[in-house]
Amino acid sequence: MNYETTIGLEVHVQLATRSKAFCGCANNFGAAPNAQTCPVCLGLPGSLPVLNQAAFELAVRTALALNCQITDRIQFDRKHYFYPDLPKAFQISQYDQPLSHDGHLDIPVQEQTKRVRIHRAHLEEDAGKLLHEAGDGASLVDFNRAGVPLLEIVSEPDLASPDEAFTYLTRLKLILQYLEVSSCDMEKGTLRCDANLSVRRQGEAALGSKVEIKNLNSFRHVRAALRYEQERQVAALQSGQRIAQETRLWDAALERTRPMRSKEEASDYRYFREPDLVPFSVSPETIGRVREGLPELPESRKARLMRDDRLSSYDADLVTSSRRLADLYEATVALHRQPKAVANYLISELLAYAHVRSLEIEAVAVEPAHLAQLLQLIEAGAISRPVAKNVFVEMIESRVPPGEIVTRKGLGQISDGAALEGIIAQVIAANAQTVADVRAGKASAFQFLIGQCMKATQGKANPQRVAEQLRQSLSQQTGGS
Ligand SMILES: [Zn+2]
Known part of the structure; x- marks a missing residue:
């Protein structure tokens, strides 16, 4: 029954x-x-x-x-x-x-x-x-x-x-x-x-x-x-x-x-x-006056973000899941016209930040101008993504603009060849066995060496540049021996 x-x-x-x-x-x-x-x-x-x-x-x-x-x-x-x-x-x-x-x-x-x-x-x-x-x-x-x-x-x-x-x-x-x-x-x-x-x-x-x-x-x-x-x-x-x-x-x-x-x-x-x-x-x-004062409600806001900003239904749902988040998203996009990047950062980083600390989104103070600046620094390659994560947290907690945090703490991404050369040489010298594994064709060994370089620079090295230069150094050494 x-x-x-x-x-x-x-x-x-x-x-x-x-x-x-x-x-x-x-x-x-x-x-x-x-x-x-x-x-x-x-x-x-x-x-x-x-x-x-x-x-x-x-x-x-x-x-x-x-x-x-x-x-x-x-x-x-x-x-x-x-x-x-x-x-x-x-x-x-x-x-x-x-x-x-x-x-x-x-x-x-x-x-x-x-x-x-x-x-x-x-x-x-x-x-x-x-x-x-x-x-x-x-x-x-x-x-x-x-x-x-x-x-x-x-x-x-x-x-x-x-x-x-x-x-x-x-x-x-x-x-x-x-x-x-x-x-x-x-x-x-x-x-x-x-x-x-x-x-x-x-x-x-x-x-x-x-x-x-x-x-x-x-x-x-x-x-x-x-x-x-x-x-x-x-x-x-x-x-x-x-x-x-x-x-x-x-x-x-x-x-x-x-x-x-x-x-x-x-x-x-x-x-x-x-x-x-x-x-x-x-x-x-x-009734007319009260009706005119109604804000845009979540359903129509979601539809507008999908239409005008080309957000996916999933992203638009999350962005409009609180008025505060949606307002923050729109204010940031007005300063930095990269809707997808802004939505991604809010969904991955801001929601995670609030979740880990058991905070309501409403209780997290993020300046749209700071978030826009942080995304610009990432996109310009001025800071690496791991560094950006830390700057994001500090920017929320200190309310200092991210550019200032990066300058003051010397967190700029290391893309300069000469600076990376010394670090790569040290990593190669300290990991003779892994270097031998790379030469034997083990891809995971190569990734391990990149990881070591990132660690030595506290995440500030540009990982792509490290990979290129590391590959070069290893082949030069092979050629020389
Ligand atoms: Zn009373």
Whole structure:
């Protein structure tokens, strides 16, 4: 019996505004507990919320980039539930009239493009945070996060596998980063995800019972939790059990999900209109202005680089895999019109540099002018590639132009015949056996001698010149003996 999997994702994005959604408190991560609070976000009697226009516009910006329709009339609702991190005992959210609806996001699936429909994206406020490490069995509460603007992006159940869910999330995050609407840092909770999954027998019309999974701190956890849940549900159905509709928690240490509570219905929240925020309509001018401010998104940027710079699909994918990398690429190419060389260097050297140090590309400071100069030095043969590698690292860490590093440290490539002659003579004298092997026709022995010359010059010798001159010296010696 074959089974089909249906997955839907709810992504919460904290919008990168200076202040909170409905009050003037700062929206910064990492301040002292409760330092960023006021009567509004603490829900004190008599306080009134005011919508933050920047939060609203970032929400519209994201909705438009996800091809959503913007709702004519914006209004907010109260979603009631009791929890100690929610001071008002309700969350200001949007219920039946979300800010935007009916969008889509295209993702690559097996060399094809799959369209994942976006059901809705609405604006709401975040809750505070409970701190359970206080000791003595007590928990403390920090309301700095209470009232921070959140955009909830809900997909239709169009995803058919945990891998597709992973791709969707990666793609969505990339777009959010291009839009600069959020820091998208899952460790700091500025990007969070809940997933729901159901399984049914192939060909069955109705969807299976939906299980929601919470506590997913990384995209890899989302994928692992969905894989686990998929197997658990198929095994249960095969043994004739029924799947309970419930919310489960992902336990990353044990790599399994466990029941948390039975799923609430919308009616459990007793939604009603937020009477303190008047409804308003969004003018076509506002939508037009926000739309005009949208940056070029990864998909079209990739297509443009393939068309105008003749990059391969693979290179263009990597270059556009972060906005920062793509910006750096374009700024460098503007100074040094060698797109392929620039792309190669960024992909091989910069990505490796960041990877080895576990850094995000955004955290690596590279000046386009420095990178352009480094590539010019390599292409002119002024420095060898091994030396360039070291100069690249030093140029990032010291922010000194590569030309200056090369001059100051005397790293220029040695192509001068007289300078190489002495080094080659020394290497020949010190490796009599290898020289004999070369004469006996062993190619690897010749390569070894080149390696020794490179080593003696700390990589500064021009390897082609070394090879030519070495061959010459060896044949002269043969001729002389
Ligand atoms: Zn406040």
